[in-house]
Amino acid sequence: MQHIGEAFIYDAIRTPRGRGKPTGKLHTQTPLCLASCLLKELSCRYPQIVETADEVVLGCCEQFNDQGGNLARSSALQAGYGVTTPGLMVSRFCGSGLDAVNTAAAKLMAGQADLIIAGGVEMLSLVSIFASGGPMGSDVSFKDLIVQIPQGLSADLIATLHGYSRNDVDALGAASQQRAYTAWAKGWFRNSIVPIRNGGKEPILAEDELVRENVTTESLARLPPAFERIGEAYSQYIRFRYPQVAKIRHVHHAGNSSGIADGAAVVFLANRRIGEELGIRPKAQIISTASAGDDPCIMLTAPAAATRKALARAGLTMADIDLFEVNEAFASVVLYFMEKTKVSFERINVGGGAIAMGHPVGATGAILIGTLVDEMKRRNVEYGVVTMCTGLGMGVATVIKCL
Numbered sequence: 146m147q148h149i150g151e152a153f154i155y156d157a158i159r160t161p162r163g164r165g166k167p168t169g170k171l172h173t174q175t176p177l178c179l180a181s182c183l184l185k186e187l188s189c190r191y192p193q194i195v196e197t198a199d200e201v202v203l204g205c206c207e208q209f210n211d212q213g214g215n216l217a218r219s220s221a222l223q224a225g226y227g228v229t230t231p232g233l234m235v236s237r238f239c240g241s242g243l244d245a246v247n248t249a250a251a252k253l254m255a256g257q258a259d260l261i262i263a264g265g266v267e268m269l270s271l272v273s274i275f276a277s278g279g280p281m282g283s284d285v286s287f288k289d290l291i292v293q294i295p296q297g298l299s300a301d302l303i304a305t306l307h308g309y310s311r312n313d314v315d316a317l318g319a320a321s322q323q324r325a326y327t328a329w330a331k332g333w334f335r336n337s338i339v340p341i342r343n344g345g346k347e348p349i350l351a352e353d354e355l356v357r358e359n360v361t362t363e364s365l366a367r368l369p370p371a372f373e374r375i376g377e378a379y380s381q382y383i384r385f386r387y388p389q390v391a392k393i394r395h396v397h398h399a400g401n402s403s404g405i406a407d408g409a410a411v412v413f414l415a416n417r418r419i420g421e422e423l424g425i426r427p428k429a430q431i432i433s434t435a436s437a438g439d440d441p442c443i444m445l446t447a448p449a450a451a452t453r454k455a456l457a458r459a460g461l462t463m464a465d466i467d468l469f470e471v472n473e474a475f476a477s478v479v480l481y482f483m484e485k486t487k488v489s490f491e492r493i494n495v496g497g498g499a500i501a502m503g504h505p506v507g508a509t510g511a512i513l514i515g516t517l518v519d520e521m522k523r524r525n526v527e528y529g530v531v532t533m534c535t536g537l538g539m540g541v542a543t544v545i546k547c548l
Contacts, residue, residue, distance in 0.1 A: 151416045152250035153427035154545070156190065157515030158183055158339050159410035162353045162503040165269030170350040171341060171407040172270040176205070176212045177219055179341065179409035180266045184224035186339045187262060187413055191423060194413070195226045199258040202233045202249050203411075204241025204265035205507035209277040212507075216266065236507075237436075238536035239474065241265055242410060243510025247434040247543055249414050254431075260419045264411030267507035271407075274506065281537065291441040291537070292386040294379045297372035299444040300397045300475035302383060302390065306443075307481060311396040314476035315365040318401030318500050320490070321473055322360035325497025329356055333496055333523065337515045353502040355404040360501075370395035371402065386442045401476040406503025410511035426548070429518045433459040433544045440538050445478045447540025448532040449485040455530070455542040463488055466544075467526035470513040472533035473498035482532070496520060509533065510541065521547035 160179050163171030171179070180203060188195045203217040218232025235245040242265025249263035280287040287293075294302075304314060328334060329352060340348030373395040376383075383390060420427055435454035439447040448471060456462060463486050471482050471493050479498075483490060496516065499509060510533055517529045525547075532542040 150254050152253040152414055152431040153417065153420060154412060154429040154431065154514070154518055155415055155420060155425055155427050156187065156413040157410070157518055158186055158337050159512050159515055160341055160408050161338055161350045162355065162406040162408040162505055163350055164354045165405035165407050165503065165505065167270055169270050169407055170354055171268065173343065174341060176216055176266045176268050177223055179268070180216060180220035181223035182341060183264065183339055183409055183411045184220055184226065184262060187411060188224060188226070191413070193423060194260060198226060198230050198260050198262055200231050200233055200261045202235060202245045202261055202263040204235045204245035204510065206236060206238050206241050206267055207272045207274065207277045208234060208236060209272055212268070212272050237539060237541065239472065239506045240510055240533050240535040240539065240541035241507040242512065243514070243531060243533060243541045243543060246412050246414070246511055246514055247541065250431040250434060253414060253416055260415040262411050262413055264409065264511035265508035266409035267505040268407040269405050269505065292382050294382055294442060295372065295375060296444060296474065297397055297402065298376055298379055298393065299442070300402070300477045301372055301376065301393050301395050302387065302443055303445060303477040303481050304396050305390055305394045306387070307484060309396065309477050309480050311366070312362065313480060314396050314401045316362045317476040317479055318365055319360050319362045321494065321497045321500040322357055324495060325356045325501035326358055328496035329353070333519065337519055355406065355503045356501055360400070365400040368398040368400050371398040397475050397477070401500060403474050403499035403504035404502070406505040408503065408505035408508045408512065410508050410515060412511055412514050428522060429548055430546045431543060432546050435542050437540045438538055439540070444536065444538045445474060445534040446481055447538060448534050448542065449482050451540035451542035452486065452530055452532045455544045459544045461528065461544065466528045466530050467492065468495060468517060468520055468529040469493045470517045470531045472504070472509055472513065473500040474504065474534055476500065478534055514543065517545060518547065
């Protein structure tokens, strides 16, 4: 008998996030290494899954070179899973990892699978954003149609249109760093982290590499805007799409934008029967998901709409949600979400976010699933939402109930 309608989270683990540059500590690894390391860890915890997993589903933004060729299948084979375990890759830009989890949940809810390992991987130190190409970079007529601009300029455009000051975005960036530093100091992430080792016993990375101590709004105020120079080249594009904007105020920089990172994460999802057979209890349940679209030029504003759709499907409201993980692509993304949903910052990214810990784009959504579940368990609260913006003006959301 199929257990239709159930998608439970039994476990969620991730690598530390490394600096996504050749100087980063994970740069000597490969995407295959990171993903297969996590799959091996799950198989050590639950040996039965190597032969019973219906599928491995991984998100990755840039499926090119070392990240190409169906990395999900390759990782399952590398990790020693059965040759009968297929792999599926998902791509929705920055939302790829979250959509991989949502895809797995949909299969479970439909009764078309019993056990799926879903997650994501991205190594920006090896494969840069847009390395795989696409019409937004190569097709002039398409670029004119959607008025595509770099994401950093989209973040500055949001701040300009909605009146977010340099102090507003710096305050959010500083809060992210302070919260992340506190969370690491108190061990909030310890149970979900799988250190990456390079043959020897000592790990090459056991904690998120980008987190810094003593970051304040005042210290961030000294950083120069990152997108002012490139903004000059796109000023006419922006005026064409948003004629009310006489001049963009450039307020974003490295201290209030997501850090470039390497990393991976996986989530063990299954129906109730699998948990009973393995003798384990689920930590949480995915009860609804949604995606949404908005203007591709401003690009980063769809998480609020995606969240509303997902909550409506679950029969919930913003007020019912105890905790939100809103990916910190840029500070203005979170400020916009707060403005449109009226959700207070006290319920958002309570352990810091991508501004502090980095954004390994195709993996981040799966990382946030684990972060949210752990924090809901720690606080003993009931409902949470993960949501994030993606390229070309899309948003993804997932509603989770803690068990």
